[in-house]
Amino acid sequence: MATTASPDVVDGPVMSLINKRICAFRKKMNRIVAMEESLSLGKTLNKEQEEFLRTKPSILALIDEFEKFRQPLASAVAEELQGTTPNARSAEAPTQTLAESSGSFEQPPPQHSGEDVVVEDLLNLLY
Numbered sequence: 001m002a003t004t005a006s007p008d009v010v011d012g013p014v015m016s017l018i019n020k021r022i023c024a025f026r027k028k029m030n031r032i033v034a035m036e037e038s039l040s041l042g043k044t045l046n047k048e049q050e051e052f053l054r055t056k057p058s059i060l061a062l063i064d065e066f067e068k069f070r071q072p073l074a075s076a077v078a079e080e081l082q083g084t085t086p087n088a089r090s091a092e093a094p095t096q097t098l099a100e101s102s103g104s105f106e107q108p109p110p111q112h113s114g115e116d117v118v119v120e121d122l123l124n125l126l127y
Contacts, residue, residue: 012077018070025063032056
């Protein structure tokens with residue numbers, strides 16, 4: 001059985017979030033289009049549907065904004081993944097501390113979990 005990689009692993013958490021937001025806004029847009037079709041067929045909308053229909057310009061603007069962010073972020077994520085892969089491996093390699101070299105048996109500093117590394121990389125990308 002062939003397994004496929006999840007989008008989170010390939011794209012990372014930032015791109016996954018962008019893609020989820022775009023998908024959610026497109027679903028809302030599909031609902032608006034269906035409501036507009038209902039109106040054109042002569043059906044009436046209730047108050048909540050009318051209010052939702054008024055959000056069309058903002059939803060279109062949000063879809064446009066997230067689409068504009070998608071390509072530069074995808075490029076940045078790909079660049080970041082290519083640039084940090086060797087560094088992440090070397091950072092995880094054990095290093096000998098001064099205390100270890102002098103014969104002291106102090107506890108080594110705790111290793112970062114994979115989740116900490118992801119958060120640290122995301123913060124470095126943002127700042």
